[in-house]
Amino acid sequence: MTLIIHPHFHKRYTGVTRHVESVVPSLVKDLGSETRVMGSALSEDLPRITWPELLRRSRQEPVVWHAHRNNELLAGMLLKLVGRQVRLVFTRHTSMEPSGFTRFLARGADALVSLTRQVAEVMGLPSTVISHGIDLKRFHPPEDRAKAWEKLGQGRRFGVGVIGRVRKEKGQGDFLEAVRPLLPGYPEWQSVLVGLAKGSDLEWINGLRAGIEDRVSLVGEQSVIEPWYQGLTVLVHPSYVEGYSLVHVEAMASGCCVVASKLPYLDTLIEHGRTGFFFEPGDAKALRELLDMLMREPERAREVGRNAAEEARRRCGVEHEAHALDSLYRTLVGR
DSSP states (O other): OOEEEEEEOOSSOOHHHHHHHHHHHHHHHTTOOEEEEEESSSOTTSOBOOHHHHHHHHTTSEEEEEESSHHHHHHHHHHHHHOSEEEEEEEEOOOSOOOHHHHHHHHTSSEEEESSHHHHHHHTSOOEEOOOOBOTTTSOOOSOHHHHHHHTTOOSSEEEEEESOOOGGGTHHHHHHHHGGGGGGOTTEEEEEESOOOHHHHHHHHHHHTTOTTTEEEEEOOSOOHHHHHHOSEEEEOOSOOSOOHHHHHHHHTTOEEEEEOOTTGGGTOOBTTTBEEEOTTOHHHHHHHHHHHHHOHHHHHHHHHHHHHHHHHHOBHHHHHHHHHHHHHHHHHO
C-alpha cells in the first residue's frame, strides 16, 4: 500500500486546513488508503507520521507527498532526494496569477491539481482539475436555525454576514456599503463579520463599521465554524477573486441562502434564484437589492437555503474528491 502524506506547514487555520481535515479521513475510511498528515494547526484526531518514520519508509516504499503550499512542495522536493520512490502532487488553491517562483516549483511536481478550469488556465501548466468536496456529516442544516442563531448570542431574530478573513479583496467593504442603509428598516436582522482582522485591515473595517457597531458584529476568527453556518440565514460571499472557496459549499450544505459575487466557476455550483444568488463583483448596489429582497422575505431565503442543502448533499460530498485523488495517486505510483 502506498503511503500518502498531506503536509500542513502553516500556523493559522484556513480553508486549506479545513480541506485537509476533510479529505484525509475520507481517503482513510472510505478508500482504505494509508494517508497521514504532518504539521501544525490540524485536528489531533487525524492520523499522523513523524519525520524519522517518514524518512525511513521513503527509502523502502513508494510515497506520495501532496503539497498545498510552496514551502510544503519544497520540503517534498528534499524528501524526493533521499526517497526511493517519492511522487510529488501540488494543489493550486487560488486563481490569482502565480509568481514566477511558484510556477517554477509547480514544474517540479509529478502532478499538478487545479480546483477549477480557471485555476488551470492561470497556471498555464498541465493540470488535473479536481474540485474540493466537504464532509457532509460536519456541514449540515441545523434542526432549528432560530435556536442555532440564538446560541451565538448576537441578538435579534435573523443573521446575515460574511465568513472569511477580513481584507479589501474579500469584499467585506461592499457588504457593509450594501447593508448599512437597510439595517434601520429591518430591526430583526443582525449583521456579522466572521474572520481574522488585524493591523491595517482591522482599522479599515472598524472605520467602515463606525456608527453601526451595534448592528454589525466583528466576531474574529473562529476555529469551530459550523455553528455560524447553522445560525446565519443569509451568507454573503462578496470576494473579488478566489480559486475555489470552501465557504460557498459549506454554507450551502448548512442550508444558508448564499449571495455571492459571480466568480467564473460558480455558475457550475449555484443556480441563480434557486440555490443561491449572484451579483457582479464590486457591485454594492446590486448586492443591496438582493439583501433588501431577502431581508424583507426571510421565508424566501430559507427556501433557497433548503434547495442549496439538497444540491450540496447530491454533488459536493468529499468522497467524490477522495476517489479522484486516489485515482491520481495510483496512476503516479504505477507510472
